[in-house]
Amino acid sequence: MLDIKRDPLGSLFLYFIFVISSPLQIINNIFTNMVSVYCNERALVALLILFIIIGCRRDDAVLIPDEVKVPPLEEKMYTVEAFKEVSIDVAIDGTYYGQNAPDRMFNLSANRKAYAHPDIHYFPNGFNGYQYWMVFTPYFGVVSSFSKPSTFENPTVVVSNDAVHWSTPMGLQNPLVKCPAPEESFGGDPNDTNTQGYWSDVDIEYVNDRFYLFYRSSWVTAGGLKGRGAASANNQLKLKGGDPQRAIVRQTSTDGVHWDPLEVCYTSALPHSPPNNLLLSPTYLYDGKQFVSYEVLNNNSSNYFPGDKPSYVLRRSSIDGLDFTTFQQSEFVNFDNEPWLKKNVAYAPWHIQACMIDGYYFMLINIGIVKSSKGEALYLAYSKDGVNFKVLDKSLEDREAYRSCLFPIAHDKKEISLGMMIASTRGTFRYAKLKFLKEKMIN
Numbered sequence: 343m344l345d346i347k348r349d350p351l352g353s354l355f356l357y358f359i360f361v362i363s364s365p366l367q368i369i370n371n372i373f374t375n376m377v378s379v380y381c382n383e384r385a386l387v388a389l390l391i392l393f394i395i396i397g398c399r400r401d402d403a404v405l406i407p408d409e410v411k412v413p414p415l416e417e418k419m420y421t422v423e424a425f426k427e428v429s430i431d432v433a434i435d436g437t438y439y440g441q442n443a444p445d446r447m448f449n450l451s452a453n454r455k456a457y458a459h460p461d462i463h464y465f466p467n468g469f470n471g472y473q474y475w476m477v478f479t480p481y482f483g484v485v486s487s488f489s490k491p492s493t494f495e496n497p498t499v500v501v502s503n504d505a506v507h508w509s510t511p512m513g514l515q516n517p518l519v520k521c522p523a524p525e526e527s528f529g530g531d532p533n534d535t536n537t538q539g540y541w542s543d544v545d546i547e548y549v550n551d552r553f554y555l556f557y558r559s560s561w562v563t564a565g566g567l568k569g570r571g572a573a574s575a576n577n578q579l580k581l582k583g584g585d586p587q588r589a590i591v592r593q594t595s596t597d598g599v600h601w602d603p604l605e606v607c608y609t610s611a612l613p614h615s616p617p618n619n620l621l622l623s624p625t626y627l628y629d630g631k632q633f634v635s636y637e638v639l640n641n642n643s644s645n646y647f648p649g650d651k652p653s654y655v656l657r658r659s660s661i662d663g664l665d666f667t668t669f670q671q672s673e674f675v676n677f678d679n680e681p682w683l684k685k686n687v688a689y690a691p692w693h694i695q696a697c698m699i700d701g702y703y704f705m706l707i708n709i710g711i712v713k714s715s716k717g718e719a720l721y722l723a724y725s726k727d728g729v730n731f732k733v734l735d736k737s738l739e740d741r742e743a744y745r746s747c748l749f750p751i752a753h754d755k756k757e758i759s760l761g762m763m764i765a766s767t768r769g770t771f772r773y774a775k776l777k778f779l780k781e782k783m784i785n
Contacts, residue, residue, distance in 0.1 A: 418779065418782050419734075419778060419779055419782040419783060420722075420776055420777060420778045420779070420782075421776070421777050422738075422762070422774050422775070422776050423774050423775050423776075424774065425764065425772040425773065425774045426506050426772065426773050426774065427506075427770070427771075427772055428457070428505075428506055428507075428508065428763070428770070428771035428772060428773050429451060429452035429455075429506070429507055429508070430450050430451075430455075430457060430478075430500055430508040430509075430771075431449065431450065431451050431452075431507075431508065431509045431510075432449065432450050432498060432500055432508070432509065432510050432516055433447070433448070433449050433450075433510070433516055434447070434448065434449070434450055434456065434480040434485075434494055434496075434498065434516070434517065435447045435494075435496065435516075435517055435520060436480075436485065436488060436490075436491075436493040436494040436521065437493070437520065437521070438493070438520055438521050438522060438523040438524075438526075439520055439523060440523065441523070446488065446493070446494075450480065450484070454483075454484050455483045455484065455768075455769045455770055456480040456481060456482055456483035456484045456485045456486075456494065456769045457478055457480070457481075457482070457483065457765060457769055457770060457771045458478060458479050458480065458481035458482055458495070458744060458745070458765060458769065459477075459478055459479045459481070459495075459542065459543055459544050459623075459693075459744075459745050459765070460476055460477075460478045460745075460746065460747045460763040460765055460771060461476065461477050461478070461544060461545045461546045461625075461695060461747045461749075462474055462475065462476045462505070462546075462747055462749045462761060462763060463475050463476075463546055463547065463548045463553075463749060464749050464750065464751055464761060465548075466752070468503075469598070470501075470511065470597060470598060470599075471501075472501035472502060472503055472511065473502070473503050473505075474501060474502040474503065474504075474505045474508075474761075475499065475500075475501055475511075475546070475548075475553075475598055476499070476500050476501070476502070476508060476546075476763075477497060477498065477499050477500075477544045477545070477546045477555060478498055478500070478544065478771075479494075479495040479496060479497060479498060479541070479542060479543075479544055479557075480494040480495065480496070480498060480517075481494060481495045481542075481769065482744075482766075482767055482768060482769030483768065483769020483770070484769065485769075486769070490538050492521075492538065492540035492542070493521040493538055493540060494521075495521070495540050495541055495542050496517035496518070496519055496520060496521055496541055497517055497518040497519060497541060497544050497555065497557050497593075498516045498517045498518065499511065499514060499516065499518060499555075499598060500516075501598075505761060505763075505773045506773055511598060511599055512599075513599045513600075514598070514599045518555075518593065518601055519541065519570060519604070521538065521539070521540055521541070522538070522539035522540065522541075522559075522561075522562045522563075522566050522570075523566075524537070524538065525566075526539055526562055526563055526565065526566030526569070526570075527539035527561050527562060527563065527566070528561055528563055528585055529561055537561060538561075539559065539560060539561040539562035539563070539566065540559075540560055540561070540562075541557050541558065541559055541560075541562075542557065542558050542560065543557055543558045543622065543623045543624060543693070543745070544556070544557040545557070545624060545625045545626050545695070547626050547627060547628055547633070547663075549628045549633075549663070551596060552594050552595070552596055553594060553595040553596070553598055554592060554594055554626065554633075554663050555592065555593045555594070555595070555601070556590060556591070556592050556607070556624055556626055556635075557590075557591060557624075558588060558589070558590055558591075558621060558622075558624060559586075559588065559589045559590075559591055560587070560588050561587065562585075562586075562589070563585045564581040564583075564584055564585050564586065567581060567586075567589060567591070567604070567606060568581060570603070570604055571591070571603050571604040571605060571606065572602065572603040572604070572605055574605060576605055576606065576664065577605060577606050580606040580607075580608065580609060581606060581609070583609070583611055586609035586610055586611055587610050587618045588609065588610040588615075588618075588619070588620065588621045589606055589607075589608070589609040589610070589621075590606070590607040590608055590609075590621060590624050590637075591604040591605065591606055591607060592604065592605050592606075592607050592663065592664060593605075605664055607660075607664055607665070607666055608666055612669070613668040613669060613670065614666070614668050614669055615639070615669055616639065616642065616643050616645075616646040616647075616669065617643070618642070619639050619640060619642060620638070620639065620640045620642075621637055621639070622637060622638035622639070622640065622653075622692065622693060623637060623638050623692075623693035623694050623695070623708075623745055624636070624637040625637070625694055625695045625696045626663070626696075627696055627697055627698045627703075628698075629698055629728070632659050632660060632661050633659065633660040633661070633662075633663045633666075634657065634658070634659055634696075634698075634728060635657070635658040635659070635660070635666060636655055636656070636657055636658075636675065636694055636696050636705070637655070637656055637658075637694075638653050638654070638655055638656075638691050638692065638693065638694055638712075639653060639654050639655075639656050640652065640653050640712055641653055641654060646669070647674075648674060651690055652688070652690040652711075652712040652713060653690045653691050653692070653712045654674050654675075654691075655674065655675040655677075655691055655694060656669070656672050656673070656674060656675070657672055657673050657674070657675055657728065657729060658671075658672045659672075673729060675729060675730075675731060676729060676730045676731065677723065677731050677733050678730060678731065678732055678733065679732070679733050679735070680733065681721065681733060681734075681735045681736075681737070682709040682719055682721060682737070685709075685719060685737075685740070686711070686718075688711050689709045689710065689711065689718070689719070690709065690710075690711075690712050691707050691708070691709060691712075692708050692709060692710035692711075692712055692715075692716070692717045692718075693708040693717055693744065693745035694706065694707050694708065694745070695745060695746060695747045695748065696748075697747075697748050697749050697750055697760070698728075698750070699750035699753055699758055699760070700753040700758055701726065702724055702725070702726065702758065702778075702783075703724060703725040703726070703727075703728045703731070704722070704723070704724050704748050704760065705722075705723045705724070705725070705731060705748075706720060706721070706722060706723075706738075706745075706746050706747065706748055706762075707720070707721045707722075707723060707733070708720055708743055708744055708745050708746065709721060717743060717744045717745070717767060718740075718741060718742070718743060719737050719739060719740050719741070719743060720737060720738045720739040720743035720746055720764065721733055721734065721737050721738065722734050722738055722748075724778075724783065726785050732784055738764065739764065739766075742766045742767045742768060743764065743765070743766060743767070744765045744766060744767050745765060746762070746763055746764045746765045747762070747763050747765075748760045748761065748762050748776070749761045749762075751775065755780070756779065756780060756781070757777050757778065757779060757780065758777070758778040758780065759775060759776070759777050760775070760776045760777075760778070761773070761774075761775055761776075762774050762775070762776045
C-alpha cells in the first residue's frame with residue numbers, strides 16, 4: 343500500500359493514471375453497453391455527459407499551453423520601407439498632330455497628377471547625370487475629366503536622382519509620340535467617326551548600352567503605324583495583314599533623349615496572338631542571353647487557352663528584342679497559388695510587370711475583373727525558372743491599384759534589393775525599396 347506522506351510523487355503518479363485511465367475505462371464500458379442495447383438513446387446521453395466531465399477535468403489533468411501563432415514565412419521573407427509620395431514635373435499633350443486645343447497641353451506637378459504605367463531602370467553610377475530613368479503614360483487623375491482621356495496616354499520619359507522627384511531630361515521633348523489622329527484610327531464600328539486610337543502600357547529595358555522602349559497601340563491603322571515608324575521591311579511584313587486591333591511596338595535609344603522610329607514587334611493576330619486579343623501590359627527583361635516578355639491575354643476563345651480563367655499570362659522570347667516567338671512557340675506562366683480568388687472569384691491578372699536580378703524573376707500582378715477592364719489588388723510573385731511563380735499570399739494593395747513596377751537595385755549573398763513604384767487608379771505613384779532575404783525564399 344502506497345503511503346502518501348512518505349511518497350507524495352508516487353501518489354501523484356497514481357492519481358495521474360487514475361485520471362487518464364478512468365475515463366477511458368468508462369468510455370469502453372459505455373460503448374460496450376451501447377452495442378449490447380443497439381445504441382439506445384440513454385447510452386448516447388451518457389456518452390455526451392462523460393465528454394463534458396472530461397472537458398471540465400482537462401485543466402487538472404494536463405496543462406496545455408496556448409497556441410503560438412507563428413508568422414507566415416513570407417512575413418519574414420521581405421521588408422518594405424516607408425512609401426514616399428512621388429511628384430513629376432513634366433509637360434503632357436493630349437492633342438494629335440495638326441489639332442489646335444491649348445487646354446489639352448499643360449504640365450503635371452506635385453499638385454496636378456495623372457500618372458500611370460510606370461517602369462524604371464536604375465543606374466548605380468548614373469546615366470547622363472541621373473540614376474533613375476522612368477517611362478510612364480499620363481492617365482487617370484486630372485485628365486479623367488477630359489473627353490477621350492486616352493489621348494493623353496502617350497509614352498513619356500522622365501529622370502530623377504531620388505526616385506521621388508522627377509523631371510524631363512535635358513534635350514527631350516515629351517511625349518515621345520503624340521496620340522494618333524482620327525484618320526490614323528479605326529474602331530469596331532465603321533460608322534463611328536468618334537473613334538480615337540491610343541498608346542498604352544509602356545515598358546523599358548537597358549541592354550548592351552541601349553534603351554529598349556516597348557508599348558502597345560490600340561485601334562491604330564496599319565497606315566498610321568507605318569507613318570509613325572521606320573520605313574523598314576520589318577514593318578511592311580508585320581503589317582501586311584491590314585489594320586491590327588492591337589500591336590506591340592518598340593523604339594530604341596543610346597542616350598534616352600534621341601529615339602529611333604518605332605518598329606512593330608507583333609500584332610493581335612495569328613500567328614502571334616489569338617485573333618483580336620488585348621495583348622495587355624507587355625513587360626520585358628533581359629536574362630543575359632535573350633529578351634523575355636510577359637503579357638496578359640484575355641481568354642476570348644477557349645480554342646487557344648488551357649482552361650476557363652478570364653485571362654492568362656504568356657511568356658515569349660526573342661534574341662533581338664524585335665522578333666518574338668509566336669503564340670504556339672510561347673508558353674503559359676503557371677502561378678502555384680492564386681490568393682486573389684479568396685477576395686473575389688472573378689479576379690484574374692489584369693496588368694503585370696516583371697524584372698530579373700541574381701537569377702530570380704520577380705513579377706507584380708495587378709488583379710481585377712478583366713471583363714470590366716478594371717484593376718484593383720496588387721500581388722508580388724517570384725520564380726527561379728521564369729515560368730512557375732510563387733505568389734505571396736499577402737497582397738501589397740487591396741484597392742485601387744494599377745500596373746506598378748519593380749526594378750533591380752542591388753544584391754549580395756544574403757539580400758536582394760528592389761525598387762518599387764506603386765501606381766493607383768487615382769493617378770498617383772508611391773515609391774519604396776523592398777528587400778528579400780534569400781534564405782527565406784522557397785526555390
